[in-house]
Amino acid sequence: MSLIHQFQGTAANGTDLTAIYVEQPSADVAFALIFPGDDLPRIAHWGRPIADPATIINQYDALRPQRVSGALDDTPWPSILPTQSESWIGAPRCEIRRDGIELHCRFQVEAVTATAIERGNSETPSETPTITVEASDNEQGVGIIWTAELDESGLVRQHLEVTNLASGTLDIGRIELGFPLPADASEILTTTGHHLRERHPQRQPLTVGRFEKLSMTGRPDFDASLLLSAGEPGFGFARGDVYSVHVGWSGNSVLSVERLPYTTGLIGGGEILLGGEIALANGESYTTPWVYGSYGHGLNEVAARFHEYLRRVHRDERRALGIADKPRPVILNTWEAVYFDQNYDTLTALADKAAAIGVERFVVDDGWFGSRRDDTSGLGDWQIAQDVWPDGPKSLRALADYVHGLGMEFGLWFEPEMANLQSDLVRQHPDWILRPTANRLPMQGRSQQVVDLTNPDAYAYVYGAMDSLVGSLGIDYIKWDHNKLVTEAVSPRTGRPAVHAQTLAVYQIFRDLKAAHPGLEIESCSSGGGRVDLGILEVADRIWASDCVDPVERADIQRYTSLLVPPFMIGEHVGASPAHSTHRATSQELRMAMAFFGHMGVEWNLLKESDADVAKLGAWIAEFKKHREWFAVDTCVHSDCSDPAVRVDGMVKPDRSAAFYRFTQLTTSDTYPAAPVRLPGLDPDGTYRVRPLWLDLDLDGLGIGNGQSPLGWWTPDGVLMTGRVLATYGLRPPSLHPAQAVLFTAVRQ
Numbered sequence: 001m002s003l004i005h006q007f008q009g010t011a012a013n014g015t016d017l018t019a020i021y022v023e024q025p026s027a028d029v030a031f032a033l034i035f036p037g038d039d040l041p042r043i044a045h046w047g048r049p050i051a052d053p054a055t056i057i058n059q060y061d062a063l064r065p066q067r068v069s070g071a072l073d074d075t076p077w078p079s080i081l082p083t084q085s086e087s088w089i090g091a092p093r094c095e096i097r098r099d100g101i102e103l104h105c106r107f108q109v110e111a112v113t114a115t116a117i118e119r120g121n122s123e124t125p126s127e128t129p130t131i132t133v134e135a136s137d138n139e140q141g142v143g144i145i146w147t148a149e150l151d152e153s154g155l156v157r158q159h160l161e162v163t164n165l166a167s168g169t170l171d172i173g174r175i176e177l178g179f180p181l182p183a184d185a186s187e188i189l190t191t192t193g194h195h196l197r198e199r200h201p202q203r204q205p206l207t208v209g210r211f212e213k214l215s216m217t218g219r220p221d222f223d224a225s226l227l228l229s230a231g232e233p234g235f236g237f238a239r240g241d242v243y244s245v246h247v248g249w250s251g252n253s254v255l256s257v258e259r260l261p262y263t264t265g266l267i268g269g270g271e272i273l274l275g276g277e278i279a280l281a282n283g284e285s286y287t288t289p290w291v292y293g294s295y296g297h298g299l300n301e302v303a304a305r306f307h308e309y310l311r312r313v314h315r316d317e318r319r320a321l322g323i324a325d326k327p328r329p330v331i332l333n334t335w336e337a338v339y340f341d342q343n344y345d346t347l348t349a350l351a352d353k354a355a356a357i358g359v360e361r362f363v364v365d366d367g368w369f370g371s372r373r374d375d376t377s378g379l380g381d382w383q384i385a386q387d388v389w390p391d392g393p394k395s396l397r398a399l400a401d402y403v404h405g406l407g408m409e410f411g412l413w414f415e416p417e418m419a420n421l422q423s424d425l426v427r428q429h430p431d432w433i434l435r436p437t438a439n440r441l442p443m444q445g446r447s448q449q450v451v452d453l454t455n456p457d458a459y460a461y462v463y464g465a466m467d468s469l470v471g472s473l474g475i476d477y478i479k480w481d482h483n484k485l486v487t488e489a490v491s492p493r494t495g496r497p498a499v500h501a502q503t504l505a506v507y508q509i510f511r512d513l514k515a516a517h518p519g520l521e522i523e524s525c526s527s528g529g530g531r532v533d534l535g536i537l538e539v540a541d542r543i544w545a546s547d548c549v550d551p552v553e554r555a556d557i558q559r560y561t562s563l564l565v566p567p568f569m570i571g572e573h574v575g576a577s578p579a580h581s582t583h584r585a586t587s588q589e590l591r592m593a594m595a596f597f598g599h600m601g602v603e604w605n606l607l608k609e610s611d612a613d614v615a616k617l618g619a620w621i622a623e624f625k626k627h628r629e630w631f632a633v634d635t636c637v638h639s640d641c642s643d644p645a646v647r648v649d650g651m652v653k654p655d656r657s658a659a660f661y662r663f664t665q666l667t668t669s670d671t672y673p674a675a676p677v678r679l680p681g682l683d684p685d686g687t688y689r690v691r692p693l694w695l696d697l698d699l700d701g702l703g704i705g706n707g708q709s710p711l712g713w714w715t716p717d718g719v720l721m722t723g724r725v726l727a728t729y730g731l732r733p734p735s736l737h738p739a740q741a742v743l744f745t746a747v748r749q
Helices: 053-063 299-320 344-356 396-405 424-428 456-473 499-516 551-561 588-594 611-631 723-728
Strands: 004-010 016-024 029-036 042-047 094-098 108-119 126-137 142-150 156-164 170-175 177-180 187-194 197-205 209-215 228-231 241-247 253-259 266-271 285-287 291-297 331-333 361-364 409-414 418-420 448-450 477-480 521-524 542-544 570-575 599-603 635-638 646-652 658-665 687-692 719-722 740-748
Touching (some): 004 053, 004 108, 016 126, 029 053, 042 291, 156 170, 156 177, 177 241, 177 291, 197 551, 228 253, 241 299, 266 291, 299 635, 331 344, 396 456, 551 646, 588 658, 588 740, 599 611, 687 723
Parallel strands (some): 331 599, 361 409, 409 477, 570 599
Antiparallel strands (some): 004 016, 029 042, 094 170, 108 126, 142 156, 177 266, 187 197, 187 228, 209 253, 241 291, 418 448, 646 658, 687 719
16 A cells, blocks of 8 residues: 555646645554645645545645735745745744844745655564655755655654755754644643653643743753643543644754644744854755654554654664663662662672562662762762772672672663763863853852763763773663753853754764663663653663652653653652652552553662562562563553542553553542543453452452442452443542552453
């Protein structure tokens, strides 16, 4: 079946028209462009496939707005790159200057290519319909190449290459790419947050005007909205048409949605460039980051497209490097166990405890190098601290060997992009630090500054130190941290802002290290969840969602992180009680249940816990291992609950033969006992046995939480119900005390 269709026609006003329609039937998504004459194309369709694609050519007359009084001769109908030459009078989306003077471009299409590019390999071949549009404003010496792809996951992504075709310097400011919105997509959803409380949802109506979320700290940051979503009022995880966008970039960026009185909405985003950051000489080009669009009926479908895309990217990467797939290893990270108080005896004892309960990867966090006994000095000096890890039988190499001898992988923490002022790196190379002037540093954060990785000498030092340690210690895993906001980021070497080039340098170190050490995995951490985007996710193997491991806070942090990130790439750890970040006390069952669907780990000093509690953790780890390979490919779903005090999250097998669900009672509810909850994602025509996942709960099953009488189905036999009834009416969960969770399964009979 052809994935690309082209049609010719003539508009009512005599304009020659070309339409290109592309689809991915398996993803249930189609996308179409209409080219009027030599103008840039309009996106005429983005949504479900059309039964009769030939009719797409008629969308031009059907959608083109009339001329109205008091306006220009053409009413705005935005193209793929709206400019004032086509009557766009909203926020500028194409800011280009030559020698400091603003250009107003009118681009004319010169060539269009539509082809299905083969991706993957012989085992998993796929075709990606790809449209390339070449256009230029020859009078002003600016050329563009716009590329759009419809991925097999159903994601549409687009980027733009800008080329200087004339003499003089072409300065690039903001290039925003976008997608049109239907008129009834009149409610928007974003997330906001701060350190220890990332990604909490906020909703508002889409009114006439512009809404934007800026990220201007050299990373998306805690307040970043991973997705900007617009949809039918009241849309949720399983209801309402939703249109979501994401900028796949780890530097400065913007997400925006705008509606003019004259036209329907435009949703998209792009990189934000500082003055002089991209200055193109004749013949030079700049390419924007990819801007991704995901359409779905409900956020669960929107998220599933991003998850499938990332699974394929990493599957293809591993196969290219000749690395076999393996289950996500259970991790123990030492940070909240010992902080900076590292020594051989303590960590080997902790490693013994970890290995005994099934942990497979042991990660030594901050404090192993230089003068790093606290966070005020030593950062950037990537040499093993001899006062902590002297040469000999108690060296860091001896610890790595000991961990490997227990059958676990060995991981180590780095913060390669940063340095303390109290470090040999800064004392010897003060010119390796990003700074606005020769005499002034940016405001510090956590007693540190940003290393200029755009400087080849600084890059070579950082890469060389990491490469050497990975080889000499046999490091299997790097926890890569990034703790300072990147502000006033000017490279002393060039005198220009450097966020764009710094971001590319970070991606390159990831790639260089993984190419030099096949099988090495790297986690992206940024004070927890400060750098989460498709740019870093394509080169990292997982992200640390938040420095807060309090399971009550994690309920929403992980839920809304999963709008973009598949759970198997989200670090979800079992921590101590009370939690170090909030001092909230919670049950061990809640802490383990909240870590069960993701990349499970431990952030806990097991040496201080009772044998019974450690054994209980081991039982949950063993249960997790039974299912983790399915969790890595399962569809992640969330239920729309009218009760704000509860959450229902699930993992459904690709063939919908079985699912895990987690019911969480965060606080007390108005409904008492708990109201029925819906279970999304199952085959509506299938019959399922729903029953508790018995780990260490009492099998009398009759005294859960506040329940004063038995819950009829909460037994080892469970209850039989159809997928349609479970999604429409649901079933009643057990009545729980606040801050409690239970797991249950649904298995098709």
